[in-house]
Amino acid sequence: MASRLCFNIGFLIVASVGLLHGAYAANTYTVGGDLGWIVPPNSSYYEEWTSQSTFQIGDSFVFNWTTGTHTATEVSTKEEYDNCTKMGIILKDAGVKVTFNANGTHYFLCSEGTHCEQGQKMIIKIGDGIPPSFAAPSLTAAAALSALFFSTLAIFFLN
């Protein structure tokens, strides 16, 4: 009896997450493809990589690096991005996964050394790139469910 209840609750959670994600037809991208998130061979590498896809609400990005020290740092403005300003939300764990639950434009760079100046920077545009003017409560609930599901690998930006 007890185990059956457990199973039903577990199924409900998995089904809910599936529905929420399914509604957005979400994809998971490995940033930079096979190269991952490192100092690229040329300064337009990540711009070329992002231009290959149109990103939507619910999409996730895995920042993958294995050797050396990098960060995935999100800065707030285009000016900070252009300047390689090395302050913002700094994610240091290799393999970190970021999921976006709203349209918006996000500026990422590596805050180590001169990596950003060498082109380790990327603009991710979700949908039309325009953030909502207020936070939608239902998306917050979806993020909470997803957070349970992906545990520590997922970092959510709800701006």
Ligand SMILES: *[C@@H]1O[C@H](CO)[C@@H](O)[C@H](O)[C@H]1NC(C)=O
């Ligand atoms: C940048 O490097 C990538 C991978 O080597 C290459 O495909 C692309 O053509 C290069 N772009 C420029 C502008 O050199």
Ligand SMILES: *[C@@H]1O[C@H](CO)[C@@H](O)[C@H](O)[C@H]1NC(C)=O
């Ligand atoms: C991350 O990089 C490592 C080493 O380059 C590679 O083996 C692994 O498949 C990559 N992971 C993803 C999700 O691409």
Ligand SMILES: *[C@@H]1O[C@H](CO)[C@@H](O)[C@H](O)[C@H]1NC(C)=O
């Ligand atoms: C960007 O750099 C310019 C020139 O160094 C500086 O005047 C400006 O304040 C910087 N802006 C930001 C947001 O860091």
Ligand SMILES: *[C@@H]1O[C@H](CO)[C@@H](O)[C@H](O)[C@H]1NC(C)=O
């Ligand atoms: C997000 O952007 C897309 C365009 O890519 C648009 O169709 C959609 O209405 C936008 N969603 C919100 C909630 O503004």
Ligand SMILES: [Cu+2]
């Ligand atoms: Cu770096």
